[in-house]
Each structure stands twice: as structure tokens, then as C-alpha cells.
Amino acid sequence: MATVKYYLRSKSKEANIQMQLSVSRDLKMRTSTGLVINYTEWSDRTSLPKQNTPHTKNITTQLNDLRTFVLNEYNTDFAKGVLFNTNWLKGKINSFFERTDVNIDDNFISNYLKTFNEFRKLDSRTKDSTDYQFIVLAKKIASFQKDQKKNYTFPEIDKRVMLEFKNWLTEKDKLMDSTALRTLKNFKTVLLDARDNGKIIHHQINTFSIESKPALKVFLDFKEIEQIKNTIIVGKDIKFAKDWLIIGCYTGQRVSDLLRMNKKMIYTKTDADGESYKFIELTQEKTGKDVTIPLHDEVEEILAKYNGDFPPTFSDTTFASNVSIFNYNLKKVCELAGIKSIVKGKVFNDDLGRNEIKETEKYNLVSSHICRRSFATNFYGDKRFTTPQIMAITGHATETMFLSYIGKTSSDHAIVTAKTFKEIKQQKTS
Numbered sequence: 001m002a003t004v005k006y007y008l009r010s011k012s013k014e015a016n017i018q019m020q021l022s023v024s025r026d027l028k029m030r031t032s033t034g035l036v037i038n039y040t041e042w043s044d045r046t047s048l049p050k051q052n053t054p055h056t057k058n059i060t061t062q063l064n065d066l067r068t069f070v071l072n073e074y075n076t077d078f079a080k081g082v083l084f085n086t087n088w089l090k091g092k093i094n095s096f097f098e099r100t101d102v103n104i105d106d107n108f109i110s111n112y113l114k115t116f117n118e119f120r121k122l123d124s125r126t127k128d129s130t131d132y133q134f135i136v137l138a139k140k141i142a143s144f145q146k147d148q149k150k151n152y153t154f155p156e157i158d159k160r161v162m163l164e165f166k167n168w169l170t171e172k173d174k175l176m177d178s179t180a181l182r183t184l185k186n187f188k189t190v191l192l193d194a195r196d197n198g199k200i201i202h203h204q205i206n207t208f209s210i211e212s213k214p215a216l217k218v219f220l221d222f223k224e225i226e227q228i229k230n231t232i233i234v235g236k237d238i239k240f241a242k243d244w245l246i247i248g249c250y251t252g253q254r255v256s257d258l259l260r261m262n263k264k265m266i267y268t269k270t271d272a273d274g275e276s277y278k279f280i281e282l283t284q285e286k287t288g289k290d291v292t293i294p295l296h297d298e299v300e301e302i303l304a305k306y307n308g309d310f311p312p313t314f315s316d317t318t319f320a321s322n323v324s325i326f327n328y329n330l331k332k333v334c335e336l337a338g339i340k341s342i343v344k345g346k347v348f349n350d351d352l353g354r355n356e357i358k359e360t361e362k363y364n365l366v367s368s369h370i371c372r373r374s375f376a377t378n379f380y381g382d383k384r385f386t387t388p389q390i391m392a393i394t395g396h397a398t399e400t401m402f403l404s405y406i407g408k409t410s411s412d413h414a415i416v417t418a419k420t421f422k423e424i425k426q427q428k429t430s
Contacts, residue, residue: 002021002022002023002071002074002075003021003022004019004020004021004022004067004070004071005019005020005022005047006018006019006020006033006047006048006063007020007047008037008039008042010039011039012038012039013038013039014036014037014038015036015037015038015039015042016032016033016034016035016036017032017033017035017036017037017059017063018030018031018032018033019031019032019033019066019070019089019093021070021074021089023074023084027084029084029085029086029088029089030086031086031089031090031093033063033066033093034093034094034097034099035059035062035063037049037056037059041053041056048060048063048064049063065096066093066096066097069092069096070089070092070093070096073092073095082198107153107154107199108151108152108153109141109145109151109152109153109154109157109190110138110141110142110145110151112154112190112194112199113134113137113138113141113190114138116134116190116193117131117134117135117138120134127286129286133182133183133186134186134190136183137183137186137187137190140169140173140183141165141187143173144165144168144169147168147172148164154191154194154199154200154201154202155200155201155202156202157191157201157202157205158202158204158205159202159204159205159208162184162187162188162205162208165184165187166180166181166184169183169184176346176356176357181210181211184210185210188205188208188210191205192205192206216344216345216346216357217373217377217406217407218343218345218362218365218366218370218373219370219373219374219377219378219406220249220334220339220366220370220374221374221377221378222378224337224339225246225249225374227337227338227339228242228245228246228333228334228337228339229246229298231333231336231337231338233333233336237314237325237329238329238332238333238336239311240311240312240313240314240329241314241325241326241329241330241332241333242333243302243305243311244258244259244310244311244326244371245330245333245370245371246298246299246302247261247299247302247310247311247371248368248370248371248372248374248375249370249371249374249375249378250296250298250299250375251280251293251296251299251371251375251393252293252371252372252375252376252379252390252393252394253282253284253291253293253371253372253394254284254285254286254369254372255323255326255368255369255371256284256285256286256319257282257284257285258368258371259313259319259322259323259326260282260285260319261280261282261310262309262310263303263308263309263310265280265281265282266278266279266280266295266308267279267280267281277294277295278294278295278300279292279293279294279295280292280293280295281293284395287395287397289395291392291393291394291395292392292393293393294393313326314326314329323368326368327367327368330366330367330368330370331363331364331366334362334363334366335361335363337363339361339362339363339366340361340362340363341361341362342359342360342361342362343359343360343361343362343365344357344358344359344360345357345358345360345362345364345365346365347360347364347365372394373405373406375390375393375394376390376394376402376405376406377406377407380402380406380408387399387402387403390402
């Protein structure tokens with residue numbers, strides 16, 4: 001049976017009253033109650049203040065009420081299987097006296113997020129890009145709370161506050177809807193993590209749904225890729241960019257893998273019938289996945305221009321500068337090739353200092369990522385290739401992720417299958 005005892009650790013006019021919660025012979029938790037008393041007013045016999053003044057009687061009442069509260073909390077948490085330690089006892093004492101420190105109390109959202117992000121740093125399974133999203137989330141919430149002039153605790157975050165935060169992200173922070181919704185989803189992830197760690201959250205969060213607003217998907221179709229291929233380009237870097245663009249559209253890799261391709265990654269393999277095929281084998285930087293990419297004729301044609309190797313990159317300094325130069329030249333390549341159909345996409349507004357959705361000529365929306373998306377979208381549309389075949393090259397973990405990436409749904413997938421069924425039926429009746 002758990003017991004509570006009070007004691008003093010010093011003989012001074014402002015001695016701290018300590019509490020000891022004994023659970024067993026081996027488990028005794030000790031911490032300060034935050035109350036002070038002149039040691040001459042303390043009774044070692046009763047382990048309580050002497051009852052000779054209104055002041056000491058008031059302290060005794062508080063200590064007796066605190067004892068009852070802590071023992072009740074212990075019994076409740078024992079039934080839940082809670083781990084007991086000094087921090088648990090400190091938290092209960094602070095709760096009884098309604099003491100909160102907005103700088104350290106992790107019942108406040110901003111403080112919990114600090115710990116949440118520290119744990120993510122220690123977890124080798126998390127991705128750097130996702131970790132960064134939660135770091136940004138902490139900054140957004142801090143700014144939101146500053147504007148609201150309020151530090152939110154978990155129970156205070158209900159559906160209304162979530163919607164206010166979303167509106168603040170789009171109207172005050174000027175985020176695009178898709179980015180604001182992703183930020184809101186990350187916020188809900190933190191709230192559910194807190195719930196799983198024993199925090200009390202508002203019941204509305206459990207069923208709070210966040211709409212998905214897919215980002216606009218811009219890609220080059222096969223006709224446009226051929227148009228680029230047949231465009232005569234003058235200038236060394238812009239020629240290299242054109243060749244890397246075509247290679248990217250037929251290999252389906254992120255720029256972090258595309259621009260480090262070299263002839264050492266090319267292997268020849270022979271099948272059971274003695275047919276030989278060339279492949280690019282690499283380990284993806286972002287995912288760590290090993291992928292094997294069949295060498296397309298269009299890629300082989302470009303490699304032949306460089307004596308069997310890939311085109312040079314653009315800078316001898318850093319990889320980031322190579323990507324920057326590549327992106328700059330890609331727009332030039334596509335502009336020269338006449339990739340000028342009017343499409344809707346995300347364009348940076350220099351005056352506003354942020355992205356906005358607008359209609360513009362397609363070449364303005366081209367960046368290095370169009371290589372990977374073009375590959376995935378074009379070959380998904382070719383029924384000679386299965387989705388798992390394409391995913392094996394792009395490295396997508398699930399079909400749901402892959403379909404979302406190219407802006408398709410399972411319904412689109414079903415339509416392709418239905419068309420194939422219809423063709424099979426027509427072949428049988430012909």
C-alpha cells in the first residue's frame with residue numbers, strides 16, 4: 001500500500017517541505033511540495049506543521065489534501081499501468097496546486113513539439129525531409145500562438161482551433177492550400193502522438209478529417225519529349241541539360257540520383273534465352289532502395305554521344321549548384337522546344353514573395369522533378385507495363401503512393417482494366 005510522508009531537509013526560516021511517496025521497499029519517490037515553513041514550526045513527531053497558528057493550520061490542511069490527491073492519483077494510474085518515478089510525482093504536485101510553467105510544461109503544445117522533434121532526431125527510421133516538416137510546424141504554431149496571444153494546451157485544441165490554424169496558414173502565412181493542409185495533417189499527427197503518450201486531447205481530434213487537395217501534376221508526354229529531342233540547342237550547359245532531361249524521362253529517378261549516374265552503374269545481364277540487356281543499377285539516395293532500370297533506346301542513343309558515358313554535369317563545386325543550374329537550363333530547353341501550352345500550376349510571385357496558382361506557359365513550370373513524374377505518368381498510361389513494373393523503377397513503396405504521385409486514383413486504375421476487358425471481349429468475338 002502506498003504511503004505519503006512529509007519532512008524537512010534543512011533547519012532554516014524558509015525550509016522546503018518535502019514529500020516522500022513510498023510504493024514499496026525499493027520504490028520511494030521524493031520531491032519538494034513547493035511549500036515552505038520555519039523549521040521551528042515543524043513537528044518531527046507528526047511530520048506536519050505544529051497546530052499553533054492559523055498559518056500552520058492552513059499549511060497542514062493543504063498537505064493533508066495533497067496527500068489524499070496523490071494517493072488517489074496513484075491508485076488511478078496504477079490501474080492504467082503508468083510508470084511511476086519522481087517526474088510523475090512532481091507533475092501530480094504541480095497539478096494539485098495548479099502550477100504551470102509555459103516554458104517547460106509539456107501539456108503546452110509548443111513544449112511538447114520540442115521533445116517530439118528531439119526524439120525524431122534520435123530515430124534513424126525517420127526521413128530528414130519529414131523531420132524538417134515538423135520543425136517548420138513548430139515554428140508555424142509558435143507564430144500562430146503569438147498572433148492569437150495564447151499558449152494552447154492539448155485539451156484546448158478542438159475542431160474550431162484547427163480550422164482557425166488552417167485559415168491563419170493560408171491568409172496570414174500565405175501558404176498554398178495544399179501546403180496548409182499538409183501542415184494541418186502533421187499537426188494532427190502530433191496531437192495523436194500526445195494522446196498515445198498519455199496526454200488528454202479534445203475528443204473532436206480523433207474524428208477530425210482533413211481533406212486531401214492534390215497538388216497540380218505537370219509532366220511531359222512522349223510527343224513533347226520527342227519535340228525536345230528534335231530541337232537544335234546551342235550552348236554547352238543547355239545541351240547537357242537537354243540530354244539529362246531526356247535521360248530522366250526514361251529512367252524515372254529523382255534529381256539526387258539522376259545527376260550522379262555514370263557508366264560504372266551500367267551492367268549487362270543475359271536471360272535464359274541468351275538475350276542480353278543493359279541496366280542501370282543504383283541505390284536511391286532518399287529511400288536507400290536498390291533499383292534496376294532497363295536502359296531505354298533513347299538513353300543509349302544519348303550515351304553514344306559521350307562514348308558510352310552520361311553527359312557531364314554543370315559545376316565542379318557542389319551538388320546543390322548543379323541542381324540549380326540544371327533547373328535554370330531546363331526551362332530554357334523547354335522554351336526553345338516550344339513547350340508553351342497554357343496549363344495551371346505553381347508559380348513564384350516575386351512581388352508577393354510566395355508561390356501562387358495561375359495559368360502560364362508550360363515551360364515556366366518545368367523543374368528537375370518533371371523527369372521522374374513524366375516517366376511514371378507516361379509508362380503508367382501504357383498498358384504493356386504493369387504498375388508494379390513501373391514502381392520497381394521509381395521506388396514507390398505502395399501502389400496508393402504511386403497513384404497519388406501521378407495524380408491518379410484506384411478508380412482510374414479500374415477504368416484501364418475495364419478497357420482491357422473490353423478489348424479481350426472484342427478479340428473473342430472477332
